[in-house]
Amino acid sequence: MAQNNFAFLALLVVTSTVTLASADERTKTVEFNVKPGGMVHTFSEKMREYECSFTYASQGGTNEQWLMSVGLSDDDSLFSCSLWRPQGKSYLFFTQFKAELKGAKIEYASAYSQTATGGQRDVTLKEDEFTVGDSTVTHKDGKFRAELSKLTIIGRTRRNEL
16 A cells, blocks of 8 residues: 555656646757658757757658757756757668757757667767857768767857847
8 A cells, every 4th residue: 555655656746847847948858750761851849939950861761769859048048959869879871960049059069970878878970070050050061971869059049149
């Protein structure tokens, strides 16, 4: 009986935590499918007036389930966007990619060919494989080796430029 009460209490705490996290509206994580076939696809997620979009084309295999997480710092000065394949290394070959932040200027960005899962570690792309601009992170033609499993971007919101 005590075990059932503990399980119920644990479920109640988890449910309350999820409700509080979503009510705060500081972070949001959503699933999306990365589709092969060579066609250009875009997936976007907004938080308030800020947006992160991921445009790509890939080849090989079947759809992969990916996650995109967007978030705002407590003082609204930073907007972050991360997208990754939770199972680790993607088996798709990316012919192109571009991630774009709207409403924020990029201060930090990193791209990875492998995501840390199952005892593996993150493996970053070489700096010559992608370029970071004020609002975009883009593959470099002729240098990008077609491997992408994760992107992390942090931008300063335009609120501080007033």
